[in-house]
Amino acid sequence: MNEIRAITTFVRAAALGSLRRAAVDQGISPQAASQAVMQLEKELGVRLFHRTTRKLSLTEEGQRLFDSVQPALSILSSALGDARRSKEEVDGLLRVSAPRAFGIPVLWPYFEEFQRLYPHVRLEVQFDDHFTDLVTERADVGFRGGPPPSGGSIARRLVPIQLIVCASPAYIERNGAPRGIDDLAQHRCTGYRRANTGKLAQWQFQIGDEIVYRDVPPIVCVNDTEMETQAVLSGLGVGQLGSFNAAPHIRSGRLVPLLTQHVTEYGALYIYYGHRTEQPLRVRTFIDFMIERMADNRAFFLDAAELRAARAPQRGAGGGRARRGLVPGA
Template sequence: MDKARVITIFIGVVQAGSFSQAAVEAGLSAQAVSKAIRQLEDYLGVRLFHRTTRSLSLTDEGQRLFELANPGLRLLDEALDNIQNSREAVDGLIRVAAPTSLGTIVLAPLIAEFQQQYPAAHFDLQLADQFTDLISAKIDVGFRAGNPPERNLVARHIGDIALNIVAAPSYIERHGAPKHIGDLHKHRCTGFRHPNTGRLLPWELKGEGGTIYEDIPCVASFNTAESEVQAVRAGVGIGQLALYMLGDDLDTGRLVQLLPQQVASGGGVYMYYAQRTRMPLRVRHFIDFMAERAPALLPKSRKGR
């Protein structure tokens, strides 16, 4: 027995005052309404109505059930209306997952800008460099750098990562600057370990036939991009870093670009989500907003060049 269905029919009969009128209002046959009431009475083991050919009234047990069930049905109706209305309002919580550096540098300022337009939209921003499964983590929108997600997800490319070889002026004063790719093996360099595999990633460089991957010996390796950037700024060594993480370092001279002809792409930045349909309006607006605004914060080249 579908309890919710028969309770709904029972309340409809009480409010309509007859089986036939309740059937009309529910779009059912009178026989279906009568059968549902019999099922409910059999399940409860009590009679709910006094029925004659000319009148219908509640038994004591029927009156008690109506008094207990009717407020619950109203709450259910209100809950359904609330959820339906939420699809048409830009308010409520948006859960977002992203790599730490991307979330801090790109997403955080854009979330602030989005909330200026939609103050009733709230965010739960979860930052981790590992790939986040949207379903298990109950995430509305995820972001990923590198390759697009390989699962059954909708993925939108919102920008590319430009990798620049840079060093602090203090490092160059002590050790000089490389003139060619081969010179990197003679210098003190930093490296990045993949947060999922722990593997030291090769540098991506431009070769005659396209991108080449070079294993550069490092004097210090890091598993977060932010820590590697800070180390390069401190003069630990030469690093290959994403341009969007450098801010105005290159324009102010805090860092110096080396081998500029070797600027390579470190893959794309992707926004991904579970489905296109039945999406709350707040999430749909946020996705469209990020697709429009995020590329400006993912520069492909140094400002002024």
């Protein structure tokens, strides 16, 4: 027996004074309505209605049941209506998880734009450098940099993450630019300590078909990609930055890309989520919004032509002019 259907039919029959009217109200046949009420009476072991050919009235037990379940059914009906409307209206709570590194430089401007377009969505953003399990953390949508996320989520690649060696024009003017990977040992360099592991990130270089990893001792080490970018912009040293941080400053002339023949990709930025058919409209709208604005968005990486153009000799280039720690970068 479908107890909710049976109780709903019982309540509508009591309110309308007729099983036939209750059947029409529920979109079922009169026989099905009558059967549902009889099954409910059998299950409870009490008679709920006095029945005559012309009249339907509640027994004492039926009246007590009606008084008890009607408020609960109203709450249930309201809750079901809210759930249905979530598939039709862009409103309600939207939980998003993302790494801190992509917060301000990449994602936040789009979050602001989405909020302006859909002001009835309550956006709750958790910046976390650990991978977020959407089910465990009760998040609707996640972002991740590096390899694609696993664990049953649907992942969509947005933009590549390039690792680009950069320096400011002022640093190159004072200290020259490294001509090769080995020249980095003669320069002041910045470093990034991974927030989730505490380990100093190795520098990565594309050499032929292989990716080579090097330990580059830093003169300045931080655990925040924006702060490392600022250190390089300030001329404190040479840094290997993510393209999402570096590309806008390279295009504006505030940073100079170096060793571009060795640029490598550290995976990509992904958006991931559960099955779309189960998502409220606000979640599906947000996913479509972010994909439309970010998929292959060249604002966050350098294309092949830009990398080739950057290989031209830089003013003051020279690998041996700066010794680590001897020439100030400020």
